[in-house]
Amino acid sequence: MNTIKSLILGSAAGLLAMGGAQAADLPMKAKAVEYVKICSLYGAGFYYIPGTDTCIKLGGAIRLETTLNGQASGNGNWYGGANGSQSFNQDWYGTRARFNLNVDTRTATEYGVLRTYGDMKVDFTRGTSSIAGGTIAEVDYAFIQFAGFTMGKSVSMFDPQWALSKPTISSGFQAGSNNATGISQFAYTASFGNGVSATISLEDAQPYRTAGVVNTSSAFVAPFGGSTLTGGAYGINNFLGNASTGDHVPDVVGNLRLDQAWGSAFVSAAAHEVHGTYYTNADSGRPSSTYGYAVSGGFELKNLPTGAGDSFKLEATYAKGAAKYVWGGTQDSSGAGRYARASGNGAGSSMAFGYVLDGVYSNGTGIDLSTAWDISAYYEHYWNPNWRTSLYGNYSTISYGSAGNAALMQALTNGSTANITGVGSLAATGGDMKFSSYQVGTKTAWTPVKNLTLSADFLYTRLDTNLTGTYNAAAGQVSSSSARAYTLGDQNVYQLQLQAQRSF
Template sequence: KPVQYVKICSLYGAGFYYIPGTDTCIKIGGWARAEYNMNAGGSFNPIHSSTFTRATADNTIRARALITFDVRSQTEYGTLRSYIASGWNSTTSATAGVNSGANDALYVPRAFIQLGGFTVGKAESFYDFYVTPAYSNTTNVLGSDTGGGGDFVAAYTAQLGNGLSATISAEDSQTRQKGIIGDTYIAGPMLPDLVGNLRLDQAWGSAQIMGALHNVSVQGTPAIGVPNAASTHAGDKWGWAIGGGVKFNLPMLGKSDNISAEVSYAEGAIGYVGGGLGSFAITHGGSTGIGNSADAVVVADVMQLTKAWGVVAGYQHEWNANWKTSLYGAYGKVDFGTFSPAAADWNYSQIGSRTIWTPVTNLDLSVDVMYQKLGTAGVTAANVATTTNSDQSAWQAIFRAQRNFWP
C-alpha cells in the first residue's frame, strides 16, 4: 500500500490535520510549567491556614503539564467538536516530614462536546467573563473565573447576529457552594445552578451581562437522644447572583493591549462573586484575621442568605514582542446580616503586577507579585483564646517558566 501522509486540515485554523483515513480533524497542544511560590500555596492561593509555624513551608515549588486535544468534523447539524485538556501536577509539601510525592495528582479541567449550539461536559461556567490568566499567574484573584479547574455544564448558546449571543446553562452547584454557618449542615446537591448570559463580541472588545440561581438547602437536625425522631431544618431558599463585564482592546497603546473588568452582586450565592472566595485566615505572630465564607446563616431553623459583592479588573501592556506587563486588582465585601455576630462582615482587597519575558517563541518567563488585605475580620471561638483578632495582610510572589507547544 502507498504511504498515506498526514494531510493539513485548513477548515478550523492553524494546527489542525486530518486523522488518517477519516474526515475528522485534530489539533494537539499543551504546555509544561515550573514555578516557585513565595508565601503562597500553589499558584497564589490566598493564605487560608490559621497556624503558621516552623513546621509549615513559606515557599513551594510546583511542576505542571497539560495536553489538549481539539477534534472537529462537519455534520448536517454543524461542526461536531470534542475538546479534552488533561494534565499532571506535582507540588512540594507544605508540611515538615511529608513526602512531596503525596502531592502528585492528575487533573482534567476540560472534557466537553459541542454541536449545534449545545455544550455538555466539563467546560467553563457561562457566568464567567473576566479571564484571570490574561493578567496574572494566580488562579485566586477574586473574580468569577472557573477556567482553572472547569465546571460541569449543560448549555445552549444562540447566535443572534453581529457578535451577539445568548446562553442558558445548567451547572454543577457544588462548584460555587460555600457552606452554611449555624446549627445545621449544608445538604447534598439538590438542584443544578441555572446560569444565563447575554454577550457581545466585536472588534473593539466584548461585553456581557449574566445571572445565576443557586439552591441553598440544609440537612435536618434530629432531636438528640430520641430514636427515630423526625428531623427539623430550615426551608430551602434560592440564592442568586447578577453581574456584568466589559473588555476593551487598545491597539493604539500596544499590539495586544487591553483592559477588562467584571462586577458581581450575590445573595446566597457568593461563589459567583469570587470563584476562589473561601474562608480566609491570616496569622502573624499572635494576631489573626478571620473571614468566613458561607451562602447562609441558620439559627433555630431559620435561614438568612449571605450578601456579597465584588469587582475585579486587569490591564495588560505589550512593550514589544518580548515583554509584557499587567496590573490587576480586586475588591469585595461579605455581609452576614444580623444572624451571626461571631462571623462578622469582612472585606478583601488585592493588587498585583506581572511581567512576562519571552526570549524565544513559546517560552514565557514571568514574575508576579501580589498584595492582599483582609479587613474588618470576624472572630470565631476557635481562635479567641489564643490570638488577638485584627485586620491582616500578606505579600506573595511567584516565579514561573512555561513552554507552550500548541500550534
Template sequence: MKLVKSLLLGSAAGLVAVAGASAADLGVKKPSAVEYVKTCPTYGAGFFVVPGTTSCLKLIGRVRADYIFNNDTNRQADKNTFRARGYLGYDHRTATEYGLLRTYVRAYIARDNAGAYAPVLEYAFIQFGGLTVGRVTPVFEHGWNPNFIGSGSIGGHSDISYVNSIGYTFNFGGGFSATVALDSANERRTNLVGTGYGGQALPDVVGKLAYDAAWGSVFVAGAVHQLRDGIKGAAGTFASTKYGYAGTVGAKFNIPMLAKGSNLWLNASVADGASSYTGFGATGTVGGYTVTFSDATWVAASNSLRTTRTWAITGGLQAYVTPTVWVQLAGSYAVHDAFGANNTVRASTIVGTVGWTPVAGFLIGGEVAYRSLSGRTAGVGAPLVVTNALSGNDKNDWTGRIRFQRDF
C-alpha cells in the same frame, strides 16, 4: 552450437512466461501509494487530518514550573513552593451539516514540594452546534485576567475555573450571543453555618448575554443557586429551601493605540446566598489566618436560613511594552456580609505581573501580589471562623512568583 544456443534461449523465455503466469495467477498487486498526513488549516495551526476520515485533530501539551515565595506567619506552612505541572490533551473537530462537532480534553498532574501527586481534569467537553456538555469554563466567568495568582485571591472573579455543565449558545450574528446553562450546584457551595447542605436537588441555572466587536466585548450574566439543608433542627424539621442569586456585568476594551494586544477590563458582581460567584470559596487564608465563608446561616429560633450577601469589583490593565513583553496591574475589592452583627469581612488584592514570550508558546513571567483581609467575628450565628480572632485587626500578606511555561 547454434542449436544449443537456441534451446537455452527458448527455455529461458519459457521460464519467464511461466513465472509471469504464476504471478498473475497468485494475484500479486502493486504496492499502493503512501498516504501522507495532511495539515488541516481550517481550524488553525497544529491541526492535521486523521487518516481515512474527514476529521481534524490537534494534540495539546503544556509544562509549567512555578516558584512561589510568601511571608506566611504560620511556621507550619511553607514559605516557598516548588510546583510542577504536566498537561496533556487533544482537540478533535468534524464539520457536519448541523455545525461543528468538537471533542476537547485537557488534564494535568501537579506536584508541590514533597506533596502528593494531584491529577486534575480541567476540560472534557463535547460541542455540537450550539450545544456544549461536559466540564467547561463556567458561563459566569469572563476569563480576561492573565495573572498567575488565579483563585489565590479572595473575592473578585468567580471562585471556580471549571464546572460540569450542559448549555446552549445562540449566536445571533453581528457579535451578539446568548447562553443558557445548567451547572453542577455542588461545585458552587460554600457553607451553611449551623447546619449543612443536603444532596443536590437542582442544578444552578446560569444565563449570559454577550457582545464581541473589534473594540472589545461586554457581557451580563446571572445565576440561581439552591440552598437546601440536610440536617433537621431541634423541632425535627428541615429549614425551608431558599434560592440564592448572583449577577455580574463586565466590559473589556482593546487599546491598540497603546500597543497591539493591550486592553483594559472591568467587572462587578453581586450575590445573595451564592457567595462563590463573587469569589468567596468555602475558606480563605491570608497571612496565616483562615476564614470560613458562607452562603447562609441557620437560625435556630425560626428554623430558617438567612442568606449571606456579597459583592466584588475587579479590574486590570494589560499593556504590551514590546510585541513579546507585556505587563499588567490588576486589583479587586470584595465584601462578605453574613447574617448577624459584626459579621462583615472585606478582602482586597493587588497584583502586578510581567510576561515575556521569547519564542512562540514559551512564557517566562514574574508576579507580586498583595492581599489584605479585615473584619470581625462577633455576633449571633457568626459564620466566620479564624485560626486567630481578627478582632478588627487588618491581616495581609504578599506573594511572589516566577513562572516558566511551554505550550505546544
C-alpha cells in the same frame, strides 16, 4: 549449424520461462502512501485524521512554578493552618511541576461543527505528592459541542469570554467567579449574528458554587479549624457546621454576549438553591429550602492607544445567597471558614478571620442569605512583542444581614464551639461579621522565543475584618502551645510567584 540453432532457441525459451516464474513471485505495486494532510478549516495546528474527514489538534504545556510566602498553587497564606498562623513550621515557599495535554477534534456536519475537547493535567506539588513520584491528576475539560449544545466539563457560562486569559499567575487572586478547571454542564447557545449570542445552562454546583450553610444552634469550626481539622484544610462538605450536604438541583445560568474586533462585553445571571440539614440529630426546626442568585457584567477593550496588544478588562458581580460566584478562586472552600490570618507574638498578636457562606440559620428560623459583591480590573501593556506587564486589582466583600450576623456573633461569643476540642471564642467584641479583601498585583512576562514564557507575579492582599475586640484562642489552636488573646484587626499578606511555561 542446426544443432547450434536448436541450443540457442532452447536456452532462450528456458530463460523466458524462468523470468515468467520470477515475475509471478514479485509483489503487487504498492499503493501511494496516504500522508497526513493539513486541515485549514479551524486554524493553525489542525490535521486530518487519515481516512476520515475529522480534523485533530494536539497541544499541551510544561509549567514550573515557585511561590514565596504562599502555597505552591499560588494561594496566599490566609486559609488558617500553619501558614495562616505564621507558626515556625509553616511553608516559606512552595513548588509545583505541571504537565498538561489537550486534544481538540472537529468535524463539519450538516448541523454545523461537531467538536470534542479534552484537557488533562498531572501535577507534582511539594507537600502534596509523595517522594516516590506520586502525582495529582485532574481532568479540567472534557466536553462535546454540537448544534449549539455544550455537554460536559467546560468553563461556566456565567463567566466572561476572557475567563482563561486574565493576565495573572496567582490562583489566590479572588477575581470573582473562577472555574479554571471547568464545571460540568448542559448548555445551549444561540448565535444571532454580528457577534451577539445568548446561552442557557444547567451547571453542577459542586465543588465551585456551594459555599455551605451554617446552623448556629450546632457546633461549627472556629477560626483556624481547632484540633478537629488540623491544617485548616476544608474539602467538600467536611466543614463542621456546613449544613449544605447534597445538591438538589443544578444551578441555572444564562448569559448575553457581544464579541467584536474592538473587544467584548457580557451580562450573566445564575439561580442557586440553598438548603439546610435534613434528617439528622440537629433536625429540629430545620428551614425550608430557598434560592439565592448572582448577576455579573463586564467588558474588554483590545488594542488600546497605549500600544498594540494592550487591553483593559473590568467585571463586577453581586450575589445573594450564592457567595462562591463572588468569592471564587481555584481552591475549593465548600463549607467556608477558610479565611484566617494571624501575626505577632505575645501581647502584640493580632488576627483577622471571616466566613464565606451562602447563609446562616438557627433551629426554628429560616435561612438568612449572605450578600456579597466584588469588582475586578486588569490592564496589560506590551512594551514590545516579547515583554508585557499587567496591573490588576480586586475588592471582595461579604456580609450576613442583621439576623445572620447576630446569630454568628452570639455563637462565637458564647462559645457554641466549645464542644470542639481546642477552640476559642470572641470576647469584648464589637462590629459585625462583614469580611472583605483588597488585592493589588502586577505580573511581568518575557517571551524570549515562541511558546516559551518566563513570568514573575507579585500580589498584595489585605484582609479587612469588621470585628473589634479580641479572640481568645485555646492552646495549640493557632500557633502557640498555650492559650493566647489575639487583637482583632486587619492583616496584610505579600507573595511572589515565579513561573516558566513551555507550550506546544
